[in-house]
Amino acid sequence: MPGPRLPHFQSDLALPKAVDAVVIGGGIIGAATALELAERGVSVLLCEKGQIAGEQSSRNWGWVRLACRDPREIPLMAESLHLWAGLAERTGRETGFTRSGILYTAETARREAQLERWLRNLDGLGQGARMVRGRQLAELMPGHQTRTCSALLTPMDGRAEPQMATHAIAGAAQAAGARIMTECAVRSLETAAGRISGVMTERGRVACSAVIVAGGAWSRLFLGNAGIALPQLKVLNSVLRTSPVQGGPETAVRSASLGLRKRADGGYTVADAHENIVDIVPDSLRLGWKFLPSYRQEWRALQFRLSNRWREEAAQARRWQPHQTTPFELCRVLDPAPSQKALKSGWAAAQKAFPLLKTADVVQSWGGLIDVTPDALPVISQADTLPGLFIATGFSGHGFGIGPAAGRLAADLVTGDRPLVDPRPFRLSRFSDGTRYGPQTGY
Numbered sequence: 001m002p003g004p005r006l007p008h009f010q011s012d013l014a015l016p017k018a019v020d021a022v023v024i025g026g027g028i029i030g031a032a033t034a035l036e037l038a039e040r041g042v043s044v045l046l047c048e049k050g051q052i053a054g055e056q057s058s059r060n061w062g063w064v065r066l067a068c069r070d071p072r073e074i075p076l077m078a079e080s081l082h083l084w085a086g087l088a089e090r091t092g093r094e095t096g097f098t099r100s101g102i103l104y105t106a107e108t109a110r111r112e113a114q115l116e117r118w119l120r121n122l123d124g125l126g127q128g129a130r131m132v133r134g135r136q137l138a139e140l141m142p143g144h145q146t147r148t149c150s151a152l153l154t155p156m157d158g159r160a161e162p163q164m165a166t167h168a169i170a171g172a173a174q175a176a177g178a179r180i181m182t183e184c185a186v187r188s189l190e191t192a193a194g195r196i197s198g199v200m201t202e203r204g205r206v207a208c209s210a211v212i213v214a215g216g217a218w219s220r221l222f223l224g225n226a227g228i229a230l231p232q233l234k235v236l237n238s239v240l241r242t243s244p245v246q247g248g249p250e251t252a253v254r255s256a257s258l259g260l261r262k263r264a265d266g267g268y269t270v271a272d273a274h275e276n277i278v279d280i281v282p283d284s285l286r287l288g289w290k291f292l293p294s295y296r297q298e299w300r301a302l303q304f305r306l307s308n309r310w311r312e313e314a315a316q317a318r319r320w321q322p323h324q325t326t327p328f329e330l331c332r333v334l335d336p337a338p339s340q341k342a343l344k345s346g347w348a349a350a351q352k353a354f355p356l357l358k359t360a361d362v363v364q365s366w367g368g369l370i371d372v373t374p375d376a377l378p379v380i381s382q383a384d385t386l387p388g389l390f391i392a393t394g395f396s397g398h399g400f401g402i403g404p405a406a407g408r409l410a411a412d413l414v415t416g417d418r419p420l421v422d423p424r425p426f427r428l429s430r431f432s433d434g435t436r437y438g439p440q441t442g443y
């Protein structure tokens, strides 16, 4: 079941013997980190086990949003919106970014009150977000047939094209001097005198003094082999795209049942807002208690199931030696089957809300495994126990939008530059230093 079609990316061919920094993972986080480092004159190698943006970074909804997420992410996300606005010029490539705005609709008085409460998180930030009703709402949702009574409009938010943006960033990183190798899994870390001294890849050894793990859904497995515990699970989300449609909303719409946004090709990307599937796997048992607060909060949007993933992950090696083939080489691209039920209900909800969509065809669908942490905040952090090791992962369904700034922050940590924002909320040690962690919705 192939994911979205991706442009060709020209991999470098020869593995360098030594660089300053190795980035593991060619999703948007790894690519943005590599670009930042290369622009600062750091010699950098990015290793991607499969294809650039083959996993989450090309499969997401393409929403670039400040609103309705954990308020602790606001400073980093505000920086990311600035970076997105200049990204096409900076990279010399198309990203599809446009500030189309997002409408978070309220169908009930309770939801309306929640959205009004969330809006207060933006007080003083001058982002222009506001509640809209009546004619204004009707103009923003042309032809809608929903019971929306009001909506939070966030004009600073927007969308970009997941099948373009990471390629643009990785291409610019390469042009700035970064070496980028696809089909090149990093197997393990090497240390000398208690700090990072290199990595072993499937194609040989590379000496370096810094490693950034941006391995998306694989980061826990990779770090576990190095003795570093990262609480991280995966959630399946299923997405479809339509053929081009004349008319329909330009502004992305998030309702109780639906997430929908216009695409650069004139179609829509559509998903059911509630059909998120949590496959029960051995890690669910190991980490279950850490995730209880987020399960409690999100239970309406989660479906737990026992599937083949239990067998697949139970059979996966959790420890290996540098000369051994690793799970990263055995699965070049994580390509889960989408849930047919989620696709059906998402498409039915979209056509009901916007009858105009009945003129469109479903052109493609795919699944994506979202990597999540127990508090739904990313880890952008050095590893306290291993100097030279940095982690940028666990973006919990928000990494596409926040990616450019997350890459900048990760690069700041590597180079010791003044951090773009306070990195403390994102430190890895929050899961082990007695901090009371858990998701905050800001509602």
Ligand SMILES: Cc1cc2nc3c(=O)[nH]c(=O)nc-3n(C[C@H](O)[C@H](O)[C@H](O)COP(=O)(O)OP(=O)(O)OC[C@H]3O[C@@H](n4cnc5c(N)ncnc54)[C@H](O)[C@@H]3O)c2cc1C
Pocket: 024, 025, 026, 027, 028, 029, 030, 047, 048, 049, 050, 051, 052, 053, 054, 055, 056, 057, 058, 059, 060, 061, 062, 063, 064, 065, 184, 185, 186, 187, 214, 215, 216, 217, 218, 219, 222, 237, 238, 239, 328, 332, 333, 367, 368, 369, 370, 392, 393, 394, 395, 396, 397, 398, 399, 400, 401, 402
């Ligand atoms: C269906 C879906 C909808 C989403 N919608 C949105 C949205 O609208 N807005 C938003 O902001 N976010 C959204 N997200 C989340 C967003 O896509 C992710 O947070 C983001 O793409 C994470 O980027 P990443 O670089 O950390 O991970 P990934 O894109 O998953 O990249 C990690 C890469 O690391 C590689 N890798 C792993 N281990 C190794 C190794 N040992 N050696 C070499 N390579 C390795 C993998 O092959 C992979 O390509 C969504 C996600 C999904 C799945």
